[in-house]
Amino acid sequence: AQKVTQAQTEISVVEKEDVTLDCVYETRDTTYYLFWYKQPPSGELVFLIRRNSFDEQNEISGRYSWNFQKSTSSFNFTITASQVVDSAVYFCALSVASGGYQKVTFGTGTKLQVIP
């Protein structure tokens, strides 16, 4: 069975602070993909990043960075120097696809509020 845990339900930070959103996953499959999506107050879901299970290289994109560690089954997301526009709900997702089988499991989301 697959599971994604985002233990932080809500986080509030003051603008310009750094913030890390945690994601812990469980799967028995050796090949899988991890994703982060952002849902701003307007409600749409926006893709941020994808990682496959064989690529543990961390990634930085502007103020965003991701730390993937298979040893701890974690795929954490850090926003540096947060801005009000970062206020959103962030979802971590785990995806497995093999032959005719496919399953995507989302975490329950972390609501980030950046206070000006």
Add this chain to the structure above:
Amino acid sequence: EAQVTQNPRYLITVTGKKLTVTCSQNMNHEYMSWYRQDPGLGLRQIYYSMNVEVTDKGDVPEGYKVSRKEKRNFPLILESPSPNQTSLYFCASSRIPGHMPLHFGNGTRLTVT
């Protein structure tokens, strides 16, 4: 513009009145899926389709039906809606299931009274 289009955006209905939420994508994606979003539960997969005429249940399929007669369309059907199906629904598509990111529609907020 590449997009997933859902209609309607908002829908209020009564218990037992059949309804259909449409979903269409213009990216020639083989994979499409439906999710519902509820507070504290995140997004849960209802049904998915790997290709035309190929559909399968997700985690919460009870009370829903889908069909995939054409590649671009994947409607969600509630034959007899109940109040516990009040939720925010998202349709999504992907070029390669599991590997590529999902492209989401803008959501349909359904209220069943």
